[in-house]
Amino acid sequence: MYDKGKIVTGLVIFFVILAFPFWYNRGASSPAPELELTDKAKQAEKCIEETAFMTKEHMQLLNQWRDAVARDGYRIYVSEDGDEYVASLTDTCMDCHSNKADFCDRCHDYVSVSPYCWDCHTYPEENN
C-alpha cells in the first residue's frame, strides 16, 4: 500500500473531527432537572392521572383536551379513576402547578422543546 502513513493519519484526523461533539461535550452534560412541586401539588399527591402517565403523556393529553374543548366543546374530562376535571390548561393545570418557571420551563429547556402554549394561554404570574 502506497502512502500508508498519510492515509492512516488522514483517517485518524477525520474520525477525531467526526467525533467532535462527543469529546467536546464529554462530562458537560447536565443531569435531568428535578420537578419542583408547589405545596398544593404536594398535598394532592396525585395529578389527574398517574404520575408516570402524566410525565410521559401530558402533551398528548393536552392535545386531546385542546380538540375536545376548542372544536367539540366538551369541557369536562373524566379521569381513569372517574374523577371529573375541567379540561383547561390555565384553570386546572396551572391551578396546582402555578410555578411555571420551575415546573414547566425547566424540563422543556432541558429537552430543548418550546411549546407555544403561552403565546395565547395565560399563567398565574401573568394574570394580575
Add this chain to the structure above:
Amino acid sequence: MENSRRNFLKTAGYTVLGVGAGSVLIGMVPRLTDAAPVDAGPPRYKSRPEALAASRWGMVIDTRKINSRINRNIQQACHKVHNVPDFVGKLGAKNHEIKWIWPTKFKNAFLDQDHQFVSDHLKRTEIPVLCNHCNNPPCVRVCPTRATFKRERDGLVLMDYHRCIGCRFCMAGCPYGARSFNYRDPREALDEIQPNFTLRMKGVVEKCNFCAERLARGEAPACVEASNGALIFGDLEDPGSDIRKLLAEKYAITRKAELGTLPSVFYII
C-alpha cells in the same frame, strides 16, 4: 387451443360477476363510523351539567331599544371578557383594529335597506353588528386548515386558534367584515388579562364566538347580559323558544340575505 376464446369469455364473465357481487357484499357490512351515536362526544369527555344547549343558536337585536350607551356597554363587556386588545385606543393603530361586536350606522350595516326616508331613530343611532354565525358560512368553506368551522351540534361558527395560519381567506370570504387579524401581539394593548379566557397570538384571525365559553358554563353571552334587553338569544330550531316567539310576532331582517349565507342574527327595525 381451440377453446381459447370461449375460455377467455367465461373467465371474463365470472370476474365481472365476482367483482359486482363482492362490492354489493362489502356495501352491506356496517361501517364502524356508523355505529357511534352522533352526539356522544369523544370518550371520557363531556359537557358541564349546567351548560346551555341548542340546535342552532341565534340572536335578535331589537334596534328600537338600542342607544349609544347600550352600544358602548355591550362592546366593552364583550371585549373585556374575551381579552380583545384595543390597538386603536392604546396605540393609535387604526388599521390594526380588532373587533368582535361594534356599532355601525344603519346605512352601512344594511346597504340594500337604506333609503331616503329611513326613520329618525335609525339615522341617529348606530346598531350593533357582529359575526352572524351563518348557517351556510362562506368563511368555513374557504378556510384551508379548517381552523374555522361550524360546530354542527349548535350551529356556532367558531375558531380554533391553534390551527389558524393567518392566511385571511376567511376575512375575504366573510361578507360582513366580522373578522379581524392580529397584526401585533395582543399583550401590547391589554390593560388587564382575564385569566379564564385565552389571548390570541400575532398572525391569527379572530372573531365573535357567541360566548361559547359562557354558554358552556350556563351563562348568557356577555353582550346579551349588558344589553338591557335589547339583545335576545335562543334556539332558532326550537319553535317554543323566546327568540322564535319574538320572530313569529315581529318582522325581522338579516344582513345581506340575498347572499344565501343564512345569518343567525336578526334585526327588528
